[in-house]
Each structure stands twice: as structure tokens, then as C-alpha cells.
Amino acid sequence: MSGSESRETEQASHETLQDRTCAWWTTVLVGQLSGSHPVHGTDIHAELQGDTLVVTGTVPTAQDRHDIEAEVAHLQGKGFTTLQNDLVVGADSEDQAGLLTQTLVAAFENPETAAFAQSYLTEHAHVHPERLLVVAPTDRAAADHLVALLPDANRDDAQRALTAGRTLVVVTVDETEAFKTRELLDEETRSLETLVLPPAAAPDWRAVAAAAHGDDKRGVAGSVPTPDAARRSAR
Amino acid sequence: MSSRPSTEAPEVSAASPAGEAQAAVGTAQHVRARDLLKILGPGIITGGADNDPAGITTYSVVGAQSGYAQNWLLLLSTPMLIVIQQMSARVGNVTKTDLATAIRTHFGRRLAITVVLLTVIANVITIGADLVMMASVMELVTGAKYLYFIVPFAALMAYVSIFVDYKRFSRYLLWLVAVFAAYIVAAFLARPHWGDVLTQTVVPHLHLTATYFIGAVGLLGTTITPYLFFWQTSGEIEEKRGVQGLTRTNLDIAAGMVWSNITAFFIIVVTGAVLFTHQKSITTAADAAQALEPFVGSAAKYLFAVGIIGAGLLAIPVLAAATAYSVAGLVGWRRSLTRHVNNAPQFYIVLGLALLVGVQLAVSDVDPIKALFYSQVLDGLIAPVLVVLLLLLTSRRKIMGDFVNGRWTKFWGWFAVLVLVAADVALVYSVTTSGLP
Numbered sequence: 001m002s003g004s005e006s007r008e009t010e011q012a013s014h015e016t017l018q019d020r021t022c023a024w025w026t027t028v029l030v031g032q033l034s035g036s037h038p039v040h041g042t043d044i045h046a047e048l049q050g051d052t053l054v055v056t057g058t059v060p061t062a063q064d065r066h067d068i069e070a071e072v073a074h075l076q077g078k079g080f081t082t083l084q085n086d087l088v089v090g091a092d093s094e095d096q097a098g099l100l101t102q103t104l105v106a107a108f109e110n111p112e113t114a115a116f117a118q119s120y121l122t123e124h125a126h127v128h129p130e131r132l133l134v135v136a137p138t139d140r141a142a143a144d145h146l147v148a149l150l151p152d153a154n155r156d157d158a159q160r161a162l163t164a165g166r167t168l169v170v171v172t173v174d175e176t177e178a179f180k181t182r183e184l185l186d187e188e189t190r191s192l193e194t195l196v197l198p199p200a201a202a203p204d205w206r207a208v209a210a211a212a213h214g215d216d217k218r219g220v221a222g223s224v225p226t227p228d229a230a231r232r233s234a235r
Numbered sequence: 236m237s238s239r240p241s242t243e244a245p246e247v248s249a250a251s252p253a254g255e256a257q258a259a260v261g262t263a264q265h266v267r268a269r270d271l272l273k274i275l276g277p278g279i280i281t282g283g284a285d286n287d288p289a290g291i292t293t294y295s296v297v298g299a300q301s302g303y304a305q306n307w308l309l310l311l312s313t314p315m316l317i318v319i320q321q322m323s324a325r326v327g328n329v330t331k332t333d334l335a336t337a338i339r340t341h342f343g344r345r346l347a348i349t350v351v352l353l354t355v356i357a358n359v360i361t362i363g364a365d366l367v368m369m370a371s372v373m374e375l376v377t378g379a380k381y382l383y384f385i386v387p388f389a390a391l392m393a394y395v396s397i398f399v400d401y402k403r404f405s406r407y408l409l410w411l412v413a414v415f416a417a418y419i420v421a422a423f424l425a426r427p428h429w430g431d432v433l434t435q436t437v438v439p440h441l442h443l444t445a446t447y448f449i450g451a452v453g454l455l456g457t458t459i460t461p462y463l464f465f466w467q468t469s470g471e472i473e474e475k476r477g478v479q480g481l482t483r484t485n486l487d488i489a490a491g492m493v494w495s496n497i498t499a500f501f502i503i504v505v506t507g508a509v510l511f512t513h514q515k516s517i518t519t520a521a522d523a524a525q526a527l528e529p530f531v532g533s534a535a536k537y538l539f540a541v542g543i544i545g546a547g548l549l550a551i552p553v554l555a556a557a558t559a560y561s562v563a564g565l566v567g568w569r570r571s572l573t574r575h576v577n578n579a580p581q582f583y584i585v586l587g588l589a590l591l592v593g594v595q596l597a598v599s600d601v602d603p604i605k606a607l608f609y610s611q612v613l614d615g616l617i618a619p620v621l622v623v624l625l626l627l628l629t630s631r632r633k634i635m636g637d638f639v640n641g642r643w644t645k646f647w648g649w650f651a652v653l654v655l656v657a658a659d660v661a662l663v664y665s666v667t668t669s670g671l672p
Contacts (some may be wrong), residue, residue, distance in 0.1 A: 028561060045575035058573040065593035088400045090573065095479040099259045102331075151250040179475045182331040187569040193340060196330045198636020199478050200251035205259040 017125070025072055028053070029079035039125040041188065044068070044087060053080040060088045060126065065089055098208035100175035100199040101130060104182060105150070105158060107166040107190035111136045114167035117189035121171055126180050131172040137162045146170060150197070157195055166192065175199045252389075253516045257637035260479050277470025280405060280461050280553065281320060281564040283412035286498050287550030288368035289607050290457040291363055294499050295523040298506030299516060302428075303435040304447070305454055306503060309496050310436055312458045315651035316492045318644050321485055322625045323464040327471030328478050329638050334468040335564030338624055341634065344565075350624070351561045353617045354461045358558045359509025359589055360610035361462075362551055363596025369547035370597070372540040375524060382598060388547065389594045396552040396590075397576055397583050400556040404572060405473075408552070412491075415498040415543030422501040424535065427508035433560065436500070448661040455658045456611040458499065459651065461621050473572060478638055551590070559586035565614045615662060619655040622648060 020038040027035075028046045036042045044057035053072060059065050064221050065087045072083055108114040114134050121127055135142045143162050147155050147172075161168060169191070178196065185191045202208070265285075286294075297305055339347035369388050371380035371515055395404060467488070476484055510516075513573050517523045524539030556572060562585045563570035569579040576583045596606060626648045630640045640648065 042569065042578040044572065045577050047577075056400075056575050057578070088403070088573075090475075094483075095477050099479065100256055100477075151633075175477050175479070177473065178477065179331045183571075186332065186336070186567060190567065194332075195340065196332070197250065198329060198632075198634065198638065199256050199260075200636070201255035201259040205255075209259065 013194070021071055025075055036188075038123070040064070040068075041124065041184070049084075050081060051081040052084050053082070054084045054086060056086045058088050060090050062089050095176045096208070096212060097174045097176045098202055099205045101172055101202045102175045102178040102181075102199045103131075103150075103170065103172045103197040104178065104194055105154070105161075106169045106171075106183060106189075106194040107161045108169060108183040108189075108191055109166070110198070111167045113189070114169050117169050117185060117191065120189050121169075121181065121184060123178075124184060127177050127184065128190075129172060129173055129181075130173045131133065131170070133170040135162070135168045135170065137167065138167050154195065154197060161193070243251060252460050254637060256478075260637075276405065276409075276474050276476075277467060278320065278324070278487030278489070278491035279412055279494065280408045280470065280491070280549070281467050281488070282335050282493075282495035283408065283415065283546075284466065284550045285316075285458065285460065285463055285492075285495040285555035286415060286502075286546055287361065287554070288547045289366045289610070290499070290550075291502055291543060291546055292368060292523075292607070293453045293457045293611075294502040295506045295510075295517060297521065298503035299510035300446055301442070301450050301462050302507040302511035303432050303503060304440045304442060305450055306432065306500060307439045308451055308454055309458070309503070310438075311654075312455060313492060313496045314647050315654065316496065318647040319622055319625065319651060320463065320467050320488045320492060322629045322644065322648065323467040324471050324476075324483070324484050324488060324636070324638070325629055325638060326625065328476060328481060328484060330471070331477075333472060333560050333564040333570065334465050334625075335561040335598055336567075337628060339466070339565060341628060341631075342624060346624075347565055349447050350617060350621060351565050353613055354465065354561060354621075355558050355589070355611045357613035357617065358462050358554045359592045360596060360606050360613070362554050362589060362593030363601070364553055364607040364610065365547050365554070366593055366597040369544050372524065372543045375536060377538045385594060385597045389551075389590050389597075392548065392551050392555070393590050396555055396572070396586055400573060401563060404552070405470075408549055411451065411545050411549040412494065414541060414549075414658055415494070417499040417542040417545075418498055418505060420537045421535060421542075422504040422508070424538075425505045425506050425508040432504055432507075449665050450486040452615060452658045452662045452665075454499075456615040456618070457653065458496070459618050459622075459655065461617045462554055462557040462614075462619055464625065465561045466553050467571075469557070469560040481638070491559050515584040551593070555586045555589040555593075558589040559583070576613055612662065615655070617657050619652050619659065622652050622655065625653070 012028045017038055024035065024037055025046070029048065031048065037044050037046075040057070044055060044059065046053060046055045048054075055068060055072075059068065065085065068087060069083065069085055076083065106114075106117065108117060111134070114136075118132060118134050121129055121132060133142070133146065134158060135171060137143065146168065147158055150158055158168060161207075169185070171181060178199075182196060185194045323334060326334055330337050330340075332340075335347055335351050338350060366385050366388060367381070370384035373379070373384040374381040395407060448667045471484065506517070510523065524536045524543075559582050560570055562568075563579075563582045566581070566661070568581040571579060574582070624638070626645065629635055629638075630645065632639050
């Protein structure tokens with residue numbers, strides 16, 4: 001994909017996300033909330049209490065908290081007069097992205113629920129899969145491919161799940177995103193079982209470590225790369 | 236390059252050569268001295284929660300009955316406790332899930348249900364006993380009947396656990412850990428013979444009496460407790476501490492467990508110095524506080540009250556949350572103290588129910604000391620099983636990769652199993668020879 005195509009795709013997906021976020025806030029304001037927030041999922045909760053829109057939950061950064069306020073700013077006066085932002089910024093992780101990856105294998109009852117999980121992971125703003133495969137038990141080629149990909153010790157488990165008629169979602173993410181990924185697979189898309197492979201060294205971990213170490217030596221403020229920066233550097 | 240995930244041929248290997256993940260983590264393990272206070276989290280909270288009011292009562296009884304003769308057991312249990320909690324944390328750091336889910340995934344649903352069910356029963360009984368202890372010291376201080384304090388205490392803790400977000404909640408728990416310093420003050424006020432204390436702490440003393448063995452079982456059962464294993468793993472998940480922070484996690488846990496056993500040590504020193512020396516017997520911590528008054532004045536009563544209430548305010552929410560995590564993990568419900576109550580209703584219902592049943596036990600005619608005994612028996616039976624499961628989980632390269640147990644962890648882990656099983660055998664022996672309390 002060319003650079004301009006990629007930018008267009010990202011622009012389009014950004015607009016879609018904005019539309020979906022706006023639509024979500026509208027459902028909150030009309031009292032017909034059914035789904036979860038498009039970016040933060042079930043980590044945040046919003047409800048109207050009289051003229052006040054109360055937002056609670058936990059977001060990863062102060063910027064996210066600010067973004068939420070920005071999302072609802074233009075809706076003020078259309079169903080609520082005051083915003084009560086009770087969002088809490090979660091624990092700041094000092095973990096560095098780009099050093100480790102982790103692969104999760106989740107078993108689902110059928111291809112449809114697996115496809116739902118796949119799209120859920122793809123669209124979630126806080127998870128950036130480096131690989132995402134869906135392997136149906138009937139797809140022998142994909143199954144063989146998956147089995148070859150896994151470490152020896154985990155092949156039997158995958159094979160057993162496929163033999164039992166389960167559809168597998170295999171996702172590899174940066175280790176810093178593995179908590180969120182597992183939570184989404186276990187608690188949001190309700191996998192029957194999720195197997196988490198041990199953390200593995202990322203392909204370019206030496207470069208990432210050297211970059212961070214070099215920055216540390218020079219005493220540059222904020223030397224630890226952000227997850228996105230490290231991800232770019234790892235690629 | 237597109238940020239879309241690849242759905243074709245994989246570019247990233249699911250595994251790396253042995254030792255490489257550890258090497259990659261090594262680059263992120265640097266802990267600066269000025270960050271030491273920042274690393275304190277689930278480990279230090281777990282250490283504080285280890286000394287719940289029921290535990291304080293047990294230590295007080297041990298001190299009153301055996302003096303300092305069992306202090307060496309505390310010293311011995313410290314590395315065991317550290318290793319067990321570090322294994323519990325590592326399960327969360329590597330598998331990114333709670334202990335109940337890890338047991339269900341790797342050992343099957345039946346074993347997971349059995350272990351969780353027994354832990355839940357023991358936790359709920361302990362909550363009831365802890366509430367009675369807290370209310371009893373309030374009776375001691377205010378003169379009002381203890382029953383009046385049970386519901387307000389439980390309501391306060393239910394509110395904090397359910398409606399206060401995890402970050403503020405954990406900060407509240409961290410402050411309460413400092414309350415235990417009251418026992419250190421009390422120990423110095425009691426003026427023990429420090430030479431005796433030191434000798435009996437570093438030189439093992441074994442008395443072949445039933446009282447001594449029951450005390451030893453109680454002491455070990457109170458120190459190495461299953462709910463702490465569940466809480467530790469879930470705390471790592473809440474804090475999202477992955478394998479890169481293992482050094483920080485291990486330091487946090489070591490600090491927590493050392494603080495826990497230092498507190499226990501000073502409780503035994505206080506009661507040993509005053510009650511054992513003067514041959515006074517006690518059955519509750521409130522008795523201990525009352526008995527201390529002639530020797531150290533009215534300050535002792537208030538110090539004990541602050542200690543017991545602080546311990547309860549710390550331990551009971553941890554007990555209730557650990558219960559909710561284990562049940563929700565077993566069933567697959569949403570589970571997190573960071574979630575709003577509407578987003579994880581089942582998790583919070585279990586948490587609330589644990590407190591409610593605890594209140595029911597506390598206001599009923601059930602003798603709290605008997606309840607405590609039975610909960611410790613249950614804990615004592617589950618603990619070695621859980622430690623074996625933890626050892627198996629954390630020793631398998633298939634599950635842990637480069638983060639498997641080292642030699643010392645395995646040594647102290649299996650040694651802990653041996654000691655816990657020996658304590659169980661001693662308990663069974665004492666029950667068959669002396670009957671139930």
C-alpha cells in the first residue's frame with residue numbers, strides 16, 4: 001500500500017471512529033445506550049442525571065480524559081447543561097513498547113463469534129495487533145499453518161481445540177497491550193478459553209533498547225519511547 | 236506501511252530463542268533509588284492485608300501462650316511468603332490473567348471450582364471474624380455494645396470497595412498499611428528483654444506440647460493465606476504490570492512481606508513481654524489491649540484499637556475483592572475494581588455478597604473464635620494445594636517461557652509445601668487427641 005493510500009485509509013477510519021463516537025454519545029443522551037464507547041469500550045460509563053452528564057470509569061492517560069470532554073463539548077445544551085467528568089487516569093505504566101511481543105490463542109464456539117472477536121480487536125483503539133488470524137476447523141491449510149507457527153509445546157493445545165470444532169483467533173500484540181487484549185478476548189467477546197503464550201523478544205528489540213538506553217545516557221526528558229513511537233521504530 | 240494487522244503469512248514469531256525475552260526485559264529492569272517509593276503497590280498492600288484482625292488475634296494468642304518461642308517460625312516463613320507471593324504475581328505478569336482463570340485453563344474446571352469454593356468459604360468466615368474483632372475493640376474504647384459497629388463498618392468498606400475507583404482505593408489501602416507502626420510503638424512501650432527476643436528469633440525452639448503446635452499452625456496459617464495469592468495476581472492485572480517490571484514487582488512484594496512479618500513479630504513481642512511473662516491468658520485482641528493497660532497505661536488500648544481497626548479496614552476489602560476476583564475468573568465474568576459497577580455487575584454483586592454473609596456471621600451467635608479456627612483449618616488445607624499449583628504453573632516453560640522459576644524459588648516453594656503439610660498433620664493430630672475447640 002502506498003503512503004498516500006495509507007493516509008487516506010487512516011483518515012477514513014478516523015472519520016468513521018469520530019462518527020461512531022458521536023453516535024454513541026447521542027444514544028447516551030437519548031437514554032437508549034446499548035453498546036460500549038467506541039474507543040474506551042466498557043472502561044467508561046456515561047449516564048444522564050437530570051441536567052448533568054456524569055462520566056465515570058478509567059482511561060489510560062490524561063489526554064484521553066481531556067479527549068472525552070472534547071467529544072461531548074459540542075453536544076452541551078442538547079440534553080445536558082453540565083458535564084461531570086469523574087474519569088480517573090489509570091496507573092502509568094513504565095513498560096516500554098517494542099521489546100516484547102505476546103501471542104494469544106482464543107477458542108470460540110463457531111466462526112461467527114470468532115469473526116466478531118476479530119473485528120472487535122481490529123477496531124479497538126488501544127490494541128494494535130501485529131498479526132491477527134482466524135482459523136476455522138474446516139480450513140486445513142490455515143490450521144496447518146497455525147500449528148507450524150506455534151511453539152512445539154503449544155501445538156497440541158491448538159490441535160485439540162480445532163479437533164473439538166472450535167474456531168481459533170490468534171493475535172500477536174506488543175506485550176504492553178497483552179493485558180488489554182486478554183481482557184477483550186476473555187471478558188468482552190467471551191472466548192471459551194484463552195491461551196497466552198509466554199512473552200517473546202520482539203524482532204527489533206535490540207534497536208528499541210539501544211535507542212532508549214542512548215536517550216537515557218543523554219538525559220533526554222521523556223526518553224522512554226511511547227508505545228506508538230516504539231512500534232514505529234520496531235517496524 | 237498500513238497499521239492494519241496482517242491476516243496473511245505471519246511475520247512475527249510466537250516464540251523467541253530461550254533467554255532472549257529475558258534479555259530484552261533486562262534492558263527495562265533498571266530501578267533508580269529515587270523511584271523506590273513509586274514501586275510500592277499490590278505487594279505492600281498484600282503484606283498489610285496479611286495481618287488482618289484475626290491474624291493479629293492469632294499472633295497475640297501465640298505471644299501470650301508461648302512468649303517469643305515461635306518468633307523463629309516468623310523468620311523462617313518470610314522467604315517462603317515472599318517466594319509464594321512472587322510466584323502469584325508472576326502468574327499475572329506473564330499470563331495476563333487472574334489465578335482462578337489460570338488454574339481453570341491449565342488444570343481444568345473441576346479443580347478450579349474446588350479450590351475457589353473452599354477459598355471463598357474461608358474468606359467469608361474470616362470477614363465475619365474480622366468484623367467481630369473490629370467491633371469488639373470499638374466496644375472496648377467507647378463502651379457501646381459491639382453489635383452496633385458491625386453494620387457501619389461493613390457499609391463503609393462496601394462503599395469504598397464498590398464505588399471508589401481502584402486508584403483511589405489502592406491509595407487508601409496503602410495509607411492503612413502504615414497503621415501497623417502502632418504495634419512497633421506498643422512493643423517498645425512494653426519494654427521486653429531484647430536479648431531474649433533476639434535469641435529466640437534466630438535459634439529455633441521446639442516444644443513438644445499441643446499448645447505450641449496449635450500456635451505454630453495458627454501462625455503459619457495466618458501468614459501464608461490463600462486469599463493473598465488470589466489478590467496478588469489480580470493486583471498485578473489491575474496495575475497492568477507485565478514482565479518488564481518484574482524487578483519492581485519483586486521488590487514491592489519483598490517489602491510488603493517483610494513489613495507484614497515485622498508487624499507480626501512486634502505483636503508477639505508485645506504480648507510475649509506483658510502477657511506471657513505475667514501468665515495472663517487471652518482469647519481476643521481486645522483482651523490483649525485490656526490486659527496491657529496496667530503496664531503501659533491507657534495508650535495501649537488506643538494503640539491496639541487503631542491497629543485492629545486499621546487492619547480490618549485494609550484486610551476486609553481485600554478479602555471481599557479477592558473473593559469476587561476468584562469467582563468472576565472461574566465463571567468468566569468481567570472483573571476489575573477499575574470498572575464502573577454497571578459494567579461489571581456480577582463482580583460487584585459477589586463482592587457485596589461476601590461482605591453481607593460476613594456481616595450475617597458476625598451478628599449471629601457463631602462464636603468468632605471458633606469461626607476463626609475453622610477458617611484457618613480451611614485455609615491451612617487449601618494453602619499447600621494452591622502452592623503446589625503455583626509451583627507447577629510457574630515451573631512450566633510452556634506457560635512461563637523465560638520467566639520460569641529459578642532454583643531458589645523452587646527450593647523455598649517446595650519447602651513451604653513441606654512445612655504447610657507438616658502443620659496440617661500437626662493440626663489433625665491435635666484435633667484427634669484434644670478434640671475441636
